[in-house]
Amino acid sequence: MRIDRLGEAGLIRLIQRTVRSRGRVKVGIGDDACVLRGGTVITTDAYAEGVHFSLTYMSWRQVGQRCACAAVSDIVAMAGQPEVVLVSLAIPPSADSQSVKQLYSGVEDVCAEMRCEVAGGDVIATDRLVLALAVTGKAEHPKLRSGARSGDRVYVTGSVGAAEAGRIVLAEQSRVQKSECRRHSAGRRKAVPMWAKGLVERHLRPVPRLQVVRALAPGIHGLIDTSDGLATDARHLCVMSRVRIVLDAERIPVSPATARLCTEQGLDPMRFALASGEDYELLFTSRRPLPERVNGVDVACIGAVQTGSGLFLSHCGHVESVRLSGYDHLSGGVHSGALLGDKYVDKSADK
């Protein structure tokens, strides 16, 4: 079977069946990162040009920042302190060395903020730019996707859908600019409109919420980052913790800017928020009531964990089953926009 038909989950199961444990790992394939005996947490993530980032509207430094944020996020999503980053770079041999320097500067920016460091890596020559980042960290008490308990509240940091909204703004600008360039002899780089700056920032630099994890870790039960979209990631918590989660549609934090982008694009903000990935916010459960702001970051209570299974959305008194998923790295479209069909909220399953 083609792997895009098998999908990410199917492929992970196939890999799990192929490899064997030899007692070196406490938490292996299936969480944000793997935990070794001794509390070292380690993760690896790959990013390809044209799939995970675009050099048409991102600088090399921004590519470095974005990829580093995304990779480090997996360590933070285990309640770990990031320690070192290793960068594997597959790059066209014609690339300029200053571009490589800028890319590493971007990774370094994020390392400075996260108090970790670039400790090595590898550069090979290919025709297509691919980065693979390995990150290690320390987590004495790692928080897992399987930690959610019935009776917990569900929380999310920041706002949902902002990164994808930012990507759409940038892609749209780049498209308009290209067509203007074709019409006139030269085009000027258009500035991002003021209202969209926060969105673009979250797409380009989705800095992991380490300060929230540091403050709240002892009270956190289940934890994941929102890399694949709120619906998919909440479902991961459901499956791994064997619980039912009911999200409250009215409380999912969608920023006014994201709502404006949705209006302009004719998109439903709630669907957009459920399906859009790569915010790298923290989605977690805790028994405790938490303040609305923790170390300068918004924390919203958006639902409840119950006994049972599956992901549900409560909306104006109705509770609907959320069947689908945001983003599948293999079978899905490249961006969540492709997934905003009717099918992902199955209204017939009303309960």
Place this chain on the structure above:
Amino acid sequence: MRIDRLGEAGLIRLIQRTVRSRGRVKVGIGDDACVLRGGTVITTDAYAEGVHFSLTYMSWRQVGQRCACAAVSDIVAMAGQPEVVLVSLAIPPSADSQSVKQLYSGVEDVCAEMRCEVAGGDVIATDRLVLALAVTGKAEHPKLRSGARSGDRVYVTGSVGAAEAGRIVLAEQSRVQKSECRRHSAGRRKAVPMWAKGLVERHLRPVPRLQVVRALAPGIHGLIDTSDGLATDARHLCVMSRVRIVLDAERIPVSPATARLCTEQGLDPMRFALASGEDYELLFTSRRPLPERVNGVDVACIGAVQTGSGLFLSHCGHVESVRLSGYDHLSGGVHSGALLGDKYVDKSADK
């Protein structure tokens, strides 16, 4: 400047200037792997189809084996015990899931032999097959490239140039087969000739010499694996240890099969041995005289470490400076064959 002009060493210096240490690392950029405080060793390596391996004459399982051997070798080359392997896979979405399974089976084969395990990874869809493997290990007393001391003997395991000879045999077979296919309606896969089987095995499955490191580690001073070619890797020892190394041409172990391949191809076996990479043998220095066989692996004394600097080759009483290098991942040709010019042994520097 284009990175292929800057070269690998120049790029490493540029990266070193760009990133900052934050005290998390004992040994950072510039050795086979980096060493964290606490004795964890970690490395990452990327491999691209058409550059580091070829699916025209390798099965997916062989690709997994070869890449895993190469990545794990960096841990062994620090005198570390490999622990976990993380696989980042960039793969065309049309790939068959059985191919992915075979690739992971190949990685698993090597893990079983090295007593480590696949602990996670990442799969993304791209148009070009690229693997990035991160490997961790434990090394209480890591052996570094900088450990060679004047007065040491220089040793190498196995035989030199075998992997590249094996690659040439396979590539040649694949070429002949293609042209036969064009002439007749169908071609049969030609068997590797008996004399070349060992060469092909070393290209496809360059299993790291963990059993030698285990036996000899306390007496080893400087240590590196021969991934870039004997000349380049010996030079790394010279530079990092600030010593002069004189290799004895008569004692460099070139197998009869490699010599036969060189004769058939019209190549000078000594030049071939110095320039050919990817044997993943151990090149190390020790004060002690060592047996010629350790745990079933040949160990040859091939030279001496002296005060001074630079790499030299002693040959029939002459001592020549070896100016060049085997393989540069950015500026060099893909294979050492491209480097077998006259320039890499500078005879004018006779001393």
